[in-house]
């Protein structure tokens with residue numbers, strides 16, 4: 001299951017992504033928001049991030065105006081590696097190198113067509129492992145209060 005969330009600035013992207021997931025028969029849960037009425041992004045980031053961190057969702061997708069605020073909020077949840085992506089290269093590399101588990105995008109930065117392309121790449125790219133594993137482990141060490 002893919003967990004989806006957005007604020008008003010990312011609503012249009014989220015709706016386009018839902019359509020893509022339906023066409024591909026990919027199961028998803030929409031955590032809102034459900035309109036373009038102004039809302040704060042942190043609660044949506046939190047609900048999606050919790051679903052991913054708890055293993056209820058394989059991956060998450062979050063959209064706000066820039067993708068930045070919602071990613072900062074999601075990254076406060078332990079186990080989350082949320083990445084803001086604005087192009088195809090970043091969507092691919094953040095899976096291959098960062099094993100990122102939430103893709104964040106901005107509705108005021110990219111259009112829906114591009115967002116769907118990034119989602120397609122993101123969901124179809126595997127983590128490379130190898131030399132990137134200790135790097136991911138160091139991120140987890142920071143979360144655990146360890147000194148690096």
Ligand code: RB5
Nearest residue numbers: 009064065066068069070
């Ligand atoms: C909302 O106006 C906007 O600040 C929000 O969508 C996001 O871009 C924050 O990072």
